[in-house]
Amino acid sequence: MSKQAQHWEKTRNHLFITLAIWFVFSIGIFFFGAEMEASNFRPLGYPLSYYMTCQGSLGIFVILIFWFANRQEKIDEEFGYTEREGG
Amino acid sequence: MIKGKFIDNLPKVYGIYTGGFLVFIILMAIAEQAGMSAKLIGIFFVAFTVFIYAFIGWLSRTMQADAYYVAGRQVPTVFNGMATAADWMSGASFVAMAGGIYFKGYGYMALLVGWTGGYVLVASLLAPYLRKFGCYTVPDFIGTRYGGNLARLSAVLVLTVASFTYVTAQINATGTIASVALDIPFGIAVYVGLASILMCSMLGGMRAVTWTQVAQYIVLIIAYLLPVFWISNKMGAGFFPHFMLADEVARIAELESQFGLGSVKNSAADLATVPKGLAGITKAHSEVNTTPWKFISLAVCMMAGTASLPHVMMRYFTTPSVKTARRSVGWSLFFIFLLYSSAPMLATLSKLSLMDPNLSTGIIGKSIADVQALDWYQNWNQANLMFVSDFNGNGTLELNEFFMGGKAVVLATPEIAGLPYVISGLVAAGGMAAAMSTADGLVLAISNALSHDIYYKIINPKAETAKRLIVARVLLFLIGFAGASIAALEIQGILGSVIWAFDFAMSGLFFPLVLGVWWKRANAPGAVAGMLLGLISGTAYLIWVRNGGSGFWGITQLTFGIVGSLVSLVSMVVVSLITKAPDAATQRMVDEVRVPSGKTVLSRN
Numbered sequence: 001m002s003k004q005a006q007h008w009e010k011t012r013n014h015l016f017i018t019l020a021i022w023f024v025f026s027i028g029i030f031f032f033g034a035e036m037e038a039s040n041f042r043p044l045g046y047p048l049s050y051y052m053t054c055q056g057s058l059g060i061f062v063i064l065i066f067w068f069a070n071r072q073e074k075i076d077e078e079f080g081y082t083e084r085e086g087g
Numbered sequence: 088m089i090k091g092k093f094i095d096n097l098p099k100v101y102g103i104y105t106g107g108f109l110v111f112i113i114l115m116a117i118a119e120q121a122g123m124s125a126k127l128i129g130i131f132f133v134a135f136t137v138f139i140y141a142f143i144g145w146l147s148r149t150m151q152a153d154a155y156y157v158a159g160r161q162v163p164t165v166f167n168g169m170a171t172a173a174d175w176m177s178g179a180s181f182v183a184m185a186g187g188i189y190f191k192g193y194g195y196m197a198l199l200v201g202w203t204g205g206y207v208l209v210a211s212l213l214a215p216y217l218r219k220f221g222c223y224t225v226p227d228f229i230g231t232r233y234g235g236n237l238a239r240l241s242a243v244l245v246l247t248v249a250s251f252t253y254v255t256a257q258i259n260a261t262g263t264i265a266s267v268a269l270d271i272p273f274g275i276a277v278y279v280g281l282a283s284i285l286m287c288s289m290l291g292g293m294r295a296v297t298w299t300q301v302a303q304y305i306v307l308i309i310a311y312l313l314p315v316f317w318i319s320n321k322m323g324a325g326f327f328p329h330f331m332l333a334d335e336v337a338r339i340a341e342l343e344s345q346f347g348l349g350s351v352k353n354s355a356a357d358l359a360t361v362p363k364g365l366a367g368i369t370k371a372h373s374e375v376n377t378t379p380w381k382f383i384s385l386a387v388c389m390m391a392g393t394a395s396l397p398h399v400m401m402r403y404f405t406t407p408s409v410k411t412a413r414r415s416v417g418w419s420l421f422f423i424f425l426l427y428s429s430a431p432m433l434a435t436l437s438k439l440s441l442m443d444p445n446l447s448t449g450i451i452g453k454s455i456a457d458v459q460a461l462d463w464y465q466n467w468n469q470a471n472l473m474f475v476s477d478f479n480g481n482g483t484l485e486l487n488e489f490f491m492g493g494k495a496v497v498l499a500t501p502e503i504a505g506l507p508y509v510i511s512g513l514v515a516a517g518g519m520a521a522a523m524s525t526a527d528g529l530v531l532a533i534s535n536a537l538s539h540d541i542y543y544k545i546i547n548p549k550a551e552t553a554k555r556l557i558v559a560r561v562l563l564f565l566i567g568f569a570g571a572s573i574a575a576l577e578i579q580g581i582l583g584s585v586i587w588a589f590d591f592a593m594s595g596l597f598f599p600l601v602l603g604v605w606w607k608r609a610n611a612p613g614a615v616a617g618m619l620l621g622l623i624s625g626t627a628y629l630i631w632v633r634n635g636g637s638g639f640w641g642i643t644q645l646t647f648g649i650v651g652s653l654v655s656l657v658s659m660v661v662v663s664l665i666t667k668a669p670d671a672a673t674q675r676m677v678d679e680v681r682v683p684s685g686k687t688v689l690s691r692n
Contacts, residue, residue: 019207042333046332053193053197054428055428062203068211069414
C-alpha cells in the first residue's frame with residue numbers, strides 16, 4: 001500500500017471514531033430523554049436530560065473537535081504531511 | 088503597511104478595543120446616574136458601536152482579490168474562531184434563543200445540540216479539505232471538483248436560496264433593534280440596518296467582514312454574559328450561574344405545580360384577547376416534553392445544515408493552513424459555547440425573577456393593578472411584548488394570565504430583574520452586533536458566489552481583478568437592498584426563516600460537499616442530480632406541509648431537510664453509478680485534497 005493510501009486509511013478510521021462519539025452525544029442519548037430525566041445521576045444537581053442539552057453535549061463537542069484536530073495532526077506528522085508555517 | 092504589523096498586533100489591538108468598550112459602558116453608567124435619559128443611552132450604544140464597525144470596515148478597504156475574497160488567507164486560528172462565532176450567532180441566537188427555551192423547554196433545546204454538534208461535522212468532514220482545495224467560494228469547490236458549469240450553477244442556486252432566506256431574517260432583526268433603540272419606524276429602520284451592514288463589507292469584502300466580526304463578537308458576548316452573571320449574583324443564585332442554578336431549576340418546577348401549570352387552562356375566548364405573538368408559560372421548565380424522534384430529527388437537520396451553510400464554510404478559507412482551519416473550528420465552537428450554554432441559564436433566571444413570590448421582582452400572585460402600575464410592564468406592554476389580563480376576575484395575577492413575546496426574555500429581563508438601564512442599552516448593542524455580523528457574512532457569501540462563480544468563471548473569465556471587484560460590490564449592494572425590501576414586508580418570523588435556511592442548505596449541498604471529498608466515484612451528473620433533486624424535493628415537501636399536507640414520518644416544515652437530503656443522497660449515488668466515473672485528473676485532484684501539506688489544489692491547476 002502506498003504511503004498516501006495508508007495515510008488515508010488512518011485518517012478515515014480516525015473519522016469513524018470521531019463520528020461515533022459525535023453520534024452518541026448528539027443523537028444516541030436523546031433516544032433516552034425520559035430515562036435520563038429519571039436517572040439518579042444528576043451532574044451539578046441538574047436533571048441529566050436538562051444538563052446534557054444545556055452544557056453536557058455542547059461541552060463534549062468542543063473537546064471532541066480539539067481532540068480530533070490533535071490526533072489528526074499526529075497522523076499527518078507520522079506520514080510527513082505536516083505543512084510548513086504560512087504554506 | 089498595516090498588514091504584517093496588524094496581524095502580529097491583533098491581541099493588543101483587540102485588547103485595547105475591549106478595554107475601550109468597557110470604559111464606554113462605565114461612562115454610560117455614570118451618565119445614567121447623572122440623569123441621562125434611557126432613550127439617549129440606547130441611541131448612544133447602538134450608534135457608537137455601529138460607527139466603530141464602519142470605521143474598521145473603512146480601514147480594511149482593499150482592491151486585491153485575495154484580500155477581498157478570503158482576507159488574504161492569514162487570519163489566525165483564535166481570531167477566526169471569534170469571527171466565525173459572530174458570523175454564526177445571529178439575531179436568532181442572541182435575541183430569540185433564550186425566549187424559545189423559556190417557553191418550550193427541552194423540546195426547543197434540540198436547537199442548542201444541533202447548532203453545536205454540526206461543528207464536529209464541519210471539522211471532521213469538510214473544513215480542512217476545502218481549505219486545502221484553495222477555493223474562494225463553496226460553489227468554486229463544487230464547480231472544480233465535479234467539473235462543468237452546470238454543477239457550479241446548481242451550487243450557486245442552492246447557496247442563494249438558503250442564504251437569502253437567512254439574510255432577510257437578519258436584516259429584519261437589525262431593523263427591529265434599530266427601530267426600538269433609535270425610536271424610528273420599522274420600515275425605515277430596516278434600511279438603516281442595511282446601510283450599517285454594507286458599510287462593513289463593501290470596501291473590504293472578507294477582510295473587512297473578518298475584522299468587524301471579531302469586534303462584534305466581543306460586544307455581543309459581553310452584552311450576553313454580563314446580565315446573566317449580574318442577575319444571578321443579585322438574586323443570590325450563585326456567582327457562577329452555569330454551575331450553580333440546579334436549586335433554581337428545581338424551585339421553578341416546585342412553583343409550576345404550586346401555580347397550577349397545566350391544570351388551569353385558558354379558554355379560546357380568553358386567548359383571543361391576547362395580542363398576537365405573545366405567549367404564556369404552558370410547558371414545564373426542565374421536563375422532557377417531546378418524543379425522541381421530534382428532538383433528534385430537529386437536531387439532525389440543524390447539524391447537517393451547519394455543515395452545508397456556505398457563509399460558515401467560507402470562514403475556514405481565510406486561515407493560513409489546513410491545520411489551522413481544523414483548530415479554528417474548535418475555537419469557533421468554544422466561543423459559540425460561551426453564549427449557548429448561557430441561554431438556558433438566562434431563561435431560568437428570567438423565569439424565576441417573574442415567578443418567585445419570595446423575590447421582590449416576582450409578579451405572579453401579586454394584584455393585577457400593582458403589576459400594571461410597574462414601569463417596566465408599561466414600557467414593554469407599549470412595545471407589544473407583554474400583556475396581563477385578569478381572566479378569572481379574582482384581582483390577582485395567575486401564571487396563566489401573564490403573556491410575553493419571545494424577544495422580551497433577552498431584551499426585558501435586565502429591566503425586570505432591576506438592573507440599571509445601561510445594561511438594556513448594552514443588550515440592544517449586542518443584538519445589533521449579532522444580527523449585523525451574520526447578515527454581513529451572508530450577503531458576502533451570496534455576492535461572492537455570483538461575482539466569482541457566475542460573472543468571472545462563466546460569463547467573463549478574462550475580466551481584470553479591478554473589474555471583478557467592482558462587479559462584486561455592485562452585487563453586494565443589490566442583494567442587500569433586495570434582502571431589506573423583503574425584510575420590510577415581514578413575511579416570516581426570525582426563527583422560522585433561520586430554520587428553513589438550514590433545511591434548504593442541507594437538502595441541496597450536504598451530500599454533494601461531503602461526497603466530493605469522501606467518495607472518489609462521485610461525478611458531475613450525480614452531483615447535479617443530488618443538488619437539484621434535493622432542493623426541489625425539500626422545497627416541494629415544505630410547500631405541501633405548509634398547505635395543509637399531512638406529511639410523513641413525523642417530518643414537519645422545520646425538518647423538511649431530511650426529505651431533501653435523503654433524495655439528494657439517493658439520486659447522487661444512483662446517477663453517479665450509472666454514468667461514467669470521473670477522469671484520472673479529477674481522481675488525482677481528490678487524492679491531493681486528502682493530503683494536508685503542499686500547495687493548494689487550485690494553485691497547481
